[in-house]
Amino acid sequence: MKQGPFDRGAIDIAWCPGCGNFAILNALKAALTQLGISPEQIVIASGIGQAAKMPHYVRTNVFNGLHGRAIPAATAIKAANPGLTVIAEGGDGDMYGEGGNHFIHAIRRNPDITAIIHNNMVYGLTKGQASPTSSLGFKTPVQVGGVTEEPFNAMAVAIALNASFVARAFAGDVDQTRDIIKAAISHRGFSIVEILQPCVSFNKVNTFQWFKENSGYVEDSYDPSDRSAAFNRAAEGGKMALGICYVNSERSCFEETLSPYSEDSTPLFKRDVDMAKLARLVDSKRQA
Amino acid sequence: MPPAVVGKNGDISVVLCGEAGQGIQTVEQILTQLLKSSGYSIFGTKEYMSRVRGGSNSTQIRVSSHRVCSPVDRIDILIPFDTKALEHVRGRIRADTVIIGGKKELFPAGGADHFNCIDIPLSEIASQVGGAMYMNTVGSGVIAGLFSVDRQRLDDFVAAFFGDSSESVIEKNRDAAARGYDAAIKIIEDGRIRLDVSANPEVENDILMNGADAVGIGAIAGGCDFVASYPMSPSTAVLVFLAFHGDEFGIVVEQAEDEIAAMNMTLGAWYAGARALVTTSGGGFALMEEAVGLAGMIETPAVIHLAQRPGPATGLPTRTEQGDLQLAMYSGHGEFPRIILTPGSLEDAVYLTHRAFNRADKYQVTAFILTDQYFMDSYYNLPSVDVSGLRTVRHIVETDETYQRYFLSEDGISPRGIPGFGTGLVAVDSDEHDENGHITEDLDLRIAMVDKRLKKSAALENDTVPPELIGKDDYSILAVGWGSTYHVIKEALTVIGRDDISFLHFKQVCPLHRSTVEYLKRARVTAVVEGNATGQFANLIKLRTGFDVHHRILKYNGLQYTVEEVVGRLSKII
Numbered sequence A: 001m002k003q004g005p006f007d008r009g010a011i012d013i014a015w016c017p018g019c020g021n022f023a024i025l026n027a028l029k030a031a032l033t034q035l036g037i038s039p040e041q042i043v044i045a046s047g048i049g050q051a052a053k054m055p056h057y058v059r060t061n062v063f064n065g066l067h068g069r070a071i072p073a074a075t076a077i078k079a080a081n082p083g084l085t086v087i088a089e090g091g092d093g094d095m096y097g098e099g100g101n102h103f104i105h106a107i108r109r110n111p112d113i114t115a116i117i118h119n120n121m122v123y124g125l126t127k128g129q130a131s132p133t134s135s136l137g138f139k140t141p142v143q144v145g146g147v148t149e150e151p152f153n154a155m156a157v158a159i160a161l162n163a164s165f166v167a168r169a170f171a172g173d174v175d176q177t178r179d180i181i182k183a184a185i186s187h188r189g190f191s192i193v194e195i196l197q198p199c200v201s202f203n204k205v206n207t208f209q210w211f212k213e214n215s216g217y218v219e220d221s222y223d224p225s226d227r228s229a230a231f232n233r234a235a236e237g238g239k240m241a242l243g244i245c246y247v248n249s250e251r252s253c254f255e256e257t258l259s260p261y262s263e264d265s266t267p268l269f270k271r272d273v274d275m276a277k278l279a280r281l282v283d284s285k286r287q288a
Numbered sequence B: 001m002p003p004a005v006v007g008k009n010g011d012i013s014v015v016l017c018g019e020a021g022q023g024i025q026t027v028e029q030i031l032t033q034l035l036k037s038s039g040y041s042i043f044g045t046k047e048y049m050s051r052v053r054g055g056s057n058s059t060q061i062r063v064s065s066h067r068v069c070s071p072v073d074r075i076d077i078l079i080p081f082d083t084k085a086l087e088h089v090r091g092r093i094r095a096d097t098v099i100i101g102g103k104k105e106l107f108p109a110g111g112a113d114h115f116n117c118i119d120i121p122l123s124e125i126a127s128q129v130g131g132a133m134y135m136n137t138v139g140s141g142v143i144a145g146l147f148s149v150d151r152q153r154l155d156d157f158v159a160a161f162f163g164d165s166s167e168s169v170i171e172k173n174r175d176a177a178a179r180g181y182d183a184a185i186k187i188i189e190d191g192r193i194r195l196d197v198s199a200n201p202e203v204e205n206d207i208l209m210n211g212a213d214a215v216g217i218g219a220i221a222g223g224c225d226f227v228a229s230y231p232m233s234p235s236t237a238v239l240v241f242l243a244f245h246g247d248e249f250g251i252v253v254e255q256a257e258d259e260i261a262a263m264n265m266t267l268g269a270w271y272a273g274a275r276a277l278v279t280t281s282g283g284g285f286a287l288m289e290e291a292v293g294l295a296g297m298i299e300t301p302a303v304i305h306l307a308q309r310p311g312p313a314t315g316l317p318t319r320t321e322q323g324d325l326q327l328a329m330y331s332g333h334g335e336f337p338r339i340i341l342t343p344g345s346l347e348d349a350v351y352l353t354h355r356a357f358n359r360a361d362k363y364q365v366t367a368f369i370l371t372d373q374y375f376m377d378s379y380y381n382l383p384s385v386d387v388s389g390l391r392t393v394r395h396i397v398e399t400d401e402t403y404q405r406y407f408l409s410e411d412g413i414s415p416r417g418i419p420g421f422g423t424g425l426v427a428v429d430s431d432e433h434d435e436n437g438h439i440t441e442d443l444d445l446r447i448a449m450v451d452k453r454l455k456k457s458a459a460l461e462n463d464t465v466p467p468e469l470i471g472k473d474d475y476s477i478l479a480v481g482w483g484s485t486y487h488v489i490k491e492a493l494t495v496i497g498r499d500d501i502s503f504l505h506f507k508q509v510c511p512l513h514r515s516t517v518e519y520l521k522r523a524r525v526t527a528v529v530e531g532n533a534t535g536q537f538a539n540l541i542k543l544r545t546g547f548d549v550h551h552r553i554l555k556y557n558g559l560q561y562t563v564e565e566v567v568g569r570l571s572k573i574i
């Protein structure tokens, strides 16, 4: 097979055969390739989990940090060097459970990064406990009587908080997933892409077939700028909406609001401290 | 009646005490500046309750003919704003403490005669001006008058200080200050009081700052261009300082949603080439611990300012303690090296914070600056802090296609590339990783990577700030301290006045300087003086050197030592 710019060659991939993550990997690499961004200019930050292993399988810069903490790291990477394209990636447990607070506040902060959340409705890496998105009644070795907690509806939360870009994809459709990721990365502001991902080893309920039957793309007439319609769609039961659910291009993104970049886009590492100014600051402590 | 002569060797301790919300802090700000620019050396420190209104808080301002940098028990002039305030400091009132205030206000049930009280009815004067809210400015005027501050200077200063307020508030404050001033002049002219202190024009142009300013200045000198933190007393003052100067120096300032985010942002920022600081306290730092381990694993530099307060848990939020040495020392799971710096003076805070940035970058480790509430909130004047020689040294490399973030080098330090600078790729991983930064479970590689990380310890040990010996070399008694007790122990030794006692002050406790044990062995008697209940530094010395210090002088009631206290407790063992 021909090597693409983001292929790492013959590496050992730790996912189970048949896992939905492979399709997401392909969609992501295809999106980055089509966007024409060079690997040196991209950072994929991730947490811990099966999904969070993603950056190891893409030829680019990697910040594989802690479980739940990809978003704060990614936010800071972008703020330190706004020229970089920054992606934060992880599973539903990673992003909505351990990192749920960061997810919410990133929506408020609106950094120009893309969050890709693999939603397999289960904890894969730790072998099958419930995740924040597991369905009611979902039985696991821990939730022995089945899940009793209401599943976390990230799309509705994001739209309620007036997120900048909210989309959902299905790993079963690589081309659509690729296009949604492309749109998310191209969007200025915090872009959320939740990808429905079958876990063949630990989720025997929400299978490929189940996802296929229980999701559907928004129709062509759907207006992603209509917030209340988008919220209603996200909040109502029934089939999970796929596609670009909500876009708000009005909000300014985090880096734009930071004073170091108000007149100068130079990344922080290329700047120097004005020591004469610092000496004046020290001197200002002489006066009352 | 002859005038009460106030002061000892040209050094006067003024204490103001009142409820939160009565403006004690405003008085402190006005007076420290005003008295310093009138030629007095100043030391100001405060103790306050964790509440916004009510309670009893006090501020001590030492006003002196010579430099003073530490708190004393002694109160020469006490200005209580209410009866509760009087109770709050009762134990420190001596026969010669002059209490200035309204006799009727302070002693409604009588009894003023048991004290050396000079009647200036602050609250009555304040209501004549326009209300109780002006009491603090009346008090400022009184003290300015007592110290013969130029009347015009006071007026100008007060006008400028309240400059952002409405015209009428400015006028009323000027009036309040003037009335307080006149009342003070009157008691001097009436022969009721005489102050034994003289101004020295040399200090008029000194700089005046507190520990938070000093850490902030050191951070900027170290190239700090990013700060993400979550508010928590007493560490917030540094965040506020950097926010205030953020535009001027091009600093990204972000209040994170929690400390976990703050610390992970700090690491993301360093990874991408910034020089980030996080400032935190107690429980806030406890939340950051996992990311301290991440820093150790991915060998991304980090600078953490940890301003200690008494714990565990919420403890005493606005008080001081040196109780988090162990926490900093052992924070984060797994084994990896770190640097812990413990400034004692304001100069230390500037230079060590600057150093923290350069050393964290050079060795790719976390550098801690350990201060405490007392250090953050205390002010004094000093001739200058020379920042002209300080440089930001960046240890990042431009990468090429062959770049490996964790190249197994001789000394364990792999050249640090950052994304977007060069043609290489930079991968870091909290999992055990190979030289390229990718996840591995190769157990031989695991050993190589652990060894690589730990090898940096040897280099760190060769680059440690030595302890400072104060006093003669041929001591027989050695007092040992670290961090914020520097000045108080130093002054206590001057008071004791014996030339066989010296003081060894540690400005870096990790790695511990290798000269430590030699210093200790030379003494007949050793005593560690520290602000915690278990002697954490004494334990550390024992662990690292095998040396058992003879005495542990400990304090953990939430307040800093005073000079008298150190004198008293050291005297018992020598």
Ligand SMILES: Cc1ncc(C[n+]2csc(CCOP(=O)(O)OP(=O)(O)O)c2C)c(N)n1
Residues within 6 Å of the ligand: A048, A049, A050, A051, A052, A067, A090, A091, A092, A093, A094, A095, A118, A120, A122, A123, A124, A125, A126, A131
């Ligand atoms: C602080 C912390 N707590 C717990 C874990 C263990 N852990 C690793 S991954 C994971 C959850 C994985 O689920 P998810 O994020 O949905 O990812 P998936 O494996 O399903 O892709 C947990 C609990 C950890 N690594 N760190």
Ligand code: SF4
Residues within 6 Å of the ligand: A014, A015, A016, A018, A019, A020, A021, A050, A051, A120, A124, A125, A198, A199, A200, A201, A202
């Ligand atoms: S456990 Fe599930 S999510 Fe993880 S690799 Fe296997 S199939 Fe995929």
Ligand SMILES: [Mg+2]
Residues within 6 Å of the ligand: A091, A092, A093, A118, A119, A120, A121, A122, A123, A124, A131
């Ligand atoms: Mg999952």
